[in-house]
Amino acid sequence: MVRPTILWLRRDLRLHDHPALLAAHEEAGSGGVLPLFVVEPGLWDGAGEVRRRWLAQSLQALAASYDHRLVLRYGDPASVVPAVAAEVDARAVHVTRESTPHGRRRDAAVERALGDVPLRATGTPYAVAPGRVLKGDGTPYAVFTPFARAWHDHGWPGPADAPRRIRWAASDSDDQAVTAVSDAADGEQLVQPGEDAALGRWDDFVEEAVAAYDTDRDRAAVDGTSRISPYLKLGVVHPRTLLQRIAHLRSNGAATMRTELAWREFYADVLWHHPRSAWHDLRPALTGMDYDEPGDLVDAWKAGRTGYPFVDAGMRQLLATGWMHNRVRMVTASFLTKDLHVWWPIGARHFLDHLVDGDLASNNHGWQWVSGTGTDAAPYFRVFNPVTQGERFDPDGDYVRRWVPELRHLDGKAVHQPWKHADGHAHGYPERVVDHAEERREALRRYEAVR
DNA sequence: TGATTATTTGA
DNA sequence: CAAATAATC
16 A cells, blocks of 8 residues: 655745655655645735736746646645545645744644644745744844844755655646636746746856846846846745855855845744734834825825836836836835835735735835834835935936836936926826925924834 | 935045 | 035934
8 A cells, every 4th residue: 555645835846955845755655746736715816917927837837847747726725735635645744844924824724634644844945944043042133134144154954955756646636726827827927937947047147147246236227136036935946055056156246145045034034933023013113103094196106107217117117027126126115105104014015916026024024124113124214215216226217218118218317307307208207296305304204203 | 225414525 | 616424314
């Protein structure tokens, strides 16, 4: 009697450097590993089109690398996973350990529902497991820089062994999941799906761009960032693999790249210790802050029609591609929270709905950083000037012209202040919805009131 | 991983 | 008096 194990996939859609897959393989013996992905209604139905497309295409690429044995099911994992386990008489269900509030609740519910079938968690989506790095007194770090130092000193193992001849077990997908995924998979994508594409992208980046990353990553019009985040979001690559491939590099660019990966680990660690910070102010510093209710101005912000070119370019890039340059994320977030005086979760929700790399911990804590409510956050008085930021990080105006066609007739950095040119608004570009200088003062007044 | 304003510096 | 630097929000 041979019994398979189930590998229930979530944020680990890859073949290599996959400890949970190796553990499932080890335990299964000749019974084989049944790879299962559950399309969760709560996560799938609310996701934007571009986000769904990225997941769908990533699943198709994964299926190909799993000899097309990947099983897709639609429904609540607490009923679906035990049902599949019963169908195939599974020995155990293997997963990569989750650290988000939803993931932890869900996995606990699945474990209860599985009854006698054990749920075995191996590894995490991080180089160092969230919660592992602690201060000398046993409490978590609240400030990034000391965390990053301790994280680096803690170190991490090298990539897991390459799997050798995994024996896959077989079962059927359900129609609803198959249809959902195949319908969603149509269309262009920011980057190519799949593990091979991810590793290729990273190798290109290491070869061509990482040395200049510390300066080029801030230039909105330059393809100076790695664009590896959509892969990290779904675990198409493991950060350990990425870190290993830049470990021998001593350039400032490589160091900055390691620091960016450390930010991802830091925010996952913060979320592990403070699950409520996903959607609530982490620090009570701004309790009682006077926010405006979302209205027409927020709609203008979402549509990229605020009249501030750098902001609008970013918001349109987000809608069109499911991605936004990180510098512009900070500027657009500052605009919503400090020029429009809207509470950060409104913006965080919009980003998460559309970003193909939308990761709860990184996204929402990034928003808290901008709004001044996060741990180690920007001080409340730090307000980005959308014009100055545009002129500094898109000095030639190419980024704005790429995403805001109504401004293509303006040359150079003139695009950043169309109101200064007689024909600036000649092609339908909207007037500024607010006056930045005035709203900056208003933001400072409101912050002052709760200080 | 700011911006603004006041102040100092140096051609 | 423009540009660097410091102080302040």
